[in-house]
Amino acid sequence: MPASVHVVAGVLRDAGGRVLLARRPPGKHLAGLWEFPGGKCDVGEAPVDALARELREELGVVVESARPLIAVPHRYPEQDILLDVWQVSAWTGVPHPHEGQALAWVEQVALAQVAMPAADRPVIAALDLPDRYLITPAMAPEALEELLAGIERACRRGMRLVQLRQPHWPRARLAEAARGARGICRAHGARLLLNGDVQLAMVLGLDGAHLPARVAAELIQRPLPADRWLGVSCHDAAELLHAVRIGADFATLSPIFPTPDHEAPTLGWERFADLVAHAPMPVYALGGMEGEDIDAAWMAGAQGIAAIRGLWT
């Protein structure tokens, strides 16, 4: 079995936020499908250098600044690849099809409808998800108003993905909180996921659910329709693999650092990076995370950070 081929690709946006796609020419692997511009790393070439070279060769643009978005390991019948996609935040030049390929600027929301290679599916999820994921702190059921006020404040500060987590609340009270949080999140264009209760999330028309590892372990297939988000809490390679098997859209992986209420051994960035490298989906770093950890999280292959305390205040 030949080793997997390392492919780098770039996400370039125009002033309106549309994303640049290129069409794979006839005669090539996956001909006719639309891709993020890029190509194979040369032997010994650093990914960021390969990215700059490929975008210069294929489009004639010069990369000024880029950061890793997601690396997707994928197995095609012909070959295994690692699709290593970067957000190109600054570049110079005007993209031209230097290799005769068709180019198109596509709205982010339309990406899911475009015919793209199978390895690109998690990339579209990664583009759609924000880089910070708020998990609500544990509170007493009497503190519902305080909980909603905190969610409102977080949304005002720009939080766009919120997990409502109150595992010890009576279901009726949780439903009440979810209805309140739903209105707040909608008003701010944020997504609201409910921890642990897929059925309640569906009944209330929330954006999706987030499952603890032990709940996910009971499932053999995706419990939600494709138009909802499914997140899963993971702590090791086996749980990540299971999350992929049940069709999760993303995972959290924890704990990176110690936190006051968890005693589990910590992963640290190195182990985190190892585990994420094998996961074909966006993964948030969780456990002791604060806003300033985002860069380290990106460098370790994360979608971004998830946190309770670190994002609540």
Ligand SMILES: Nc1nc2c([nH]c(=O)n2[C@H]2C[C@H](O)[C@@H](COP(=O)(O)OP(=O)(O)OP(=O)(O)O)O2)c(=O)[nH]1
């Ligand atoms: N550039 C790019 N390649 C992708 C994407 N998704 C995906 O599965 N691939 C696959 C298709 C190919 O098997 C491989 C990229 O190889 P390639 O043939 O384009 O490589 P290259 O640009 O260096 O071109 P070549 O001269 O080696 O033919 O990665 C994507 O979004 N962008």
Ligand SMILES: [Mg+2]
């Ligand atoms: Mg190419």
